[in-house]
Amino acid sequence: MSEAQSITGEQSIARELTAFQNNILIILAKEPMYGLAIKRELEDYYGTEVNHGRLYPNLDELVDLGLIEKSELDKRTNQYSLTDDGYDAVLDGVQWSLSKIVTGDDRAAEVEEIVQNSY
DSSP: SSOOOOSSGGHHHHSOOOHHHHHHHHHHHOOOOOOOHHHHHHHHHHHHHOOOOHHHHHHHHHTTSSSSSEEEEEEEEEEEEEOEEEHHHHHHHHHHHHHHHHHHHHHHHHHHHHHTTTT
16 A cells, blocks of 8 residues: 555645655655665664665655656666656755744754755
């Protein structure tokens, strides 16, 4: 069974994804990766093993939703990359989060400092 609920419209895609699926999109916002590299990034974040049986169905669903693309690196390895819609979904999540977090100049300065230190 899918981790995401049914999707009713383009604007709601990012808002209907699970946290796990959103984390995959965020990871791929940095650069295209193959499945095991995505798995390692998720394991670093969660601090626990991510099963293949959870990762790959979610990757396939994100492909089906048009949020990531799957291409073949070699006969055994697929690479995943964020589509424009996937990038928009990531930005939508960031914008929504910031609209809840930034409630004044002090918080805006804190977020700005995080952004400055992130690259």
